[in-house]
Amino acid sequence: MAADVAVVPAQRNETLASPPQPYSFRAVVLLHLIVVSNQTITEGMATKTVDLELKKAFGELQHKMTDTAQKLKLADMQIDGLKKSKIHTELTVQEIKSMPPKTNTYESVGRMFILRDMPEITQDLQLKALKYEEKIKTLENNKVFLERNLKEAENNLREMVQQRKA
Numbered sequence: 647m648a649a650d651v652a653v654v655p656a657q658r659n660e661t662l663a664s665p666p667q668p669y670s671f672r673a674v675v676l677l678h679l680i681v682v683s684n685q686t687i688t689e690g691m692a693t694k695t696v697d698l699e700l701k702k703a704f705g706e707l708q709h710k711m712t713d714t715a716q717k718l719k720l721a722d723m724q725i726d727g728l729k730k731s732k733i734h735t736e737l738t739v740q741e742i743k744s745m746p747p748k749t750n751t752y753e754s755v756g757r758m759f760i761l762r763d764m765p766e767i768t769q770d771l772q773l774k775a776l777k778y779e780e781k782i783k784t785l786e787n788n789k790v791f792l793e794r795n796l797k798e799a800e801n802n803l804r805e806m807v808q809q810r811k812a
Contacts, residue, residue, distance in 0.1 A: 704806060707799055714796045721789045725782055732778035739771045 742751065742764060751767050752759035
């Protein structure tokens with residue numbers, strides 16, 4: 647006699663799933679706002695228009711926060727990449743300077759290599775390192791601006807929650 651047991655196949659990514667992460671402050675505030683706004687919508691007709699406006703403003707702030715957070719992550723990744731490239735360039739300059747002055751040096755251009763003088767190559771590499779440094783400074787200034795915007799958006803959300811509680 648066959649048993650009435652349903653066999654459910656295991657999901658393929660079951661072993662690769664990451665453990666649940668704790669909620670961030672932003673996520674808790676967002677969940678709280680959603681719960682509060684959903685409760686007040688059912689309370690009465692007069693509060694519906696206010697709640698819809700609040701919900702719309704909340705959605706805009708949430709979008710601004712997520713957009714700013716993504717831009718911050720992108721800036722961090724770009725800064726890391728530029729720092730690695732700068733270090734690589736500086737190490738290359740050090741290595742070239744440690745070689746004898748008459749050593750043949752070649753610069754790669756596409757698929758070919760061009761014979762160049764050592765001082766030209768070191769000068770080009772030093773200029774490249776300076777450009778990396780300038781780009782890093784620009785991105786860090788942009789990052790400070792984005793962090794300020796993110797804090798401002800978080801403060802606006804807190805104010806909305808406080809006004810809603812009052």
